[in-house]
Amino acid sequence: MTSAYLDFIRIRFLMMLAYRVNYYSGIVIYAINIGAYYFLWLAIYGSQESLAGFTVPQMTTYIAVSWMARAFYFNNLDREIANEIRDGSVSVQLIRPYSYLLVKMMQGFGEGLFRFMLFMIPGLAIVCLLFPVKLPTDPVVWLVYLVMLFFSFLINSQINILTGLFAFFVENNEGMMRMKRVMVDLFSGVVVPIAFFPGWLSGIMQWLPFQAITYLPSSVFTGRTPIGEAAGVFGLQTFWFLLLLVPIGLTWRAARKRLFVQGG
Template identity: 70%
Template sequence: MTSMYLDLIRIRFLMMLAYRVNYYSGIVIYAVNIGAYFFFWHAIYGDQEAIRGFTLAQMTTYVAVTWMARAFYFNNLDREIANEVRDGSVAIQFIRPYNYLLVKLFQGFGEGLFRLLLFMTPGLVVVCLIFPIELPRDPAVWLLYAVMLVFSFIINAELNLLTGMGAFYIENVDGLLRMKRVFIDLFSGVLVPIALFPGWLAALSEWLPFQAIAYLPSAVFTGRSTGDEALAAIGLQAAWAVVLIIPIMLMWRAARKRLFVQGG
């Protein structure tokens, strides 16, 4: 059974490889996007050395790493589930000898590995050649960041599973999917670091799982979180990864009892 799930990773990786040109062009698009943020923050900083503890160099590194990490953990599992519910093909998944949600998770991980090797890594090299990015010199930071990046994928995938299962209850989930994406990009710190949020909003963010996707790993990578604080950050990620399993299982159990097919 384990080998079957590993095969799912391999198959999704090979599927993504067939369309790799799209991701090569994506490197250019992300580099342009990072460049826009760089000049935006450069204008805001002006003569200031730091804003809320962020130096300009840290901010540039934060923006580059956060956007490139997004390439790894981003996936469309929610839309895939919604489409399969809409056309009725999800019914066939129920009778197959595997766990449907695990299948989606491993397929998403295969896509993530492809993005990591052929998008995130070469993309980071490109932006490092263009912008003043300060990479950590301590190998332990890179190792910790790699572990946190895996948790970022897991938490984001869990949120996608929850959103995708909304299709069992709502006939059209397009609005829900767009709202979820905006919430994740905003409250995970992709658009603006959470440290720059107003006090009440930053406090609210601490009670949400979104910061564990992007902000906490990037804070460790840029050196804002070190030592015990970095370990606490990875512990918080692990906690959210476990906690989110509960609503997923409850929602999945209820969803299996109310499936209705809209087409197919």
């Protein structure tokens, strides 16, 4: 059974590989986004060397690695699940001898591997040539960050799966999916690092899983958070990964009771 789940990773990777040309333009778009934010933050910093604990080199690196990390963990699992629920094809998935939700996670990981190898890595290399990004030289930092990046994918995918499952309960969850995407980008720290949020909002963010997707891992990568404190970040990511299993399980259980299929 384990090999069957691995096949879903391989199949999704090969499927993405067939349309790899579409992602070359994505590298250009992400590079433009990074450039726009880079010059914006340069104007904000002005003559100041540091803001909210970020130096200019740290902010430049944070912007680059955060956007390229998004290229890895981003997926449309919520939309895939919602479409399969609306057209009824989810019923076929449920009678097959595997876990539907685990299959979706494996498919998302297959897409993530493709994005990591053919989007994130070459994209980061190009950005480093265009902007003064300072990558860490300590291999331990790289290793720790890659582990955290994997958990970023898991947490983001869990949020996507949970959002997609709400299609069982509403006729159209398009608005919910759009709102979720904005919330993830904003509250995870991709658009603005959470350190720049007002104190009351920053306090609320500590009780939500979004910071564990981008802000905390990128802070470790840039050196804003010392590598000695990385265990705390990893612990928080693990906590949110385990906690999100609860609402997903409850929602999936309730959703299966609502499913009915007409026709023969």
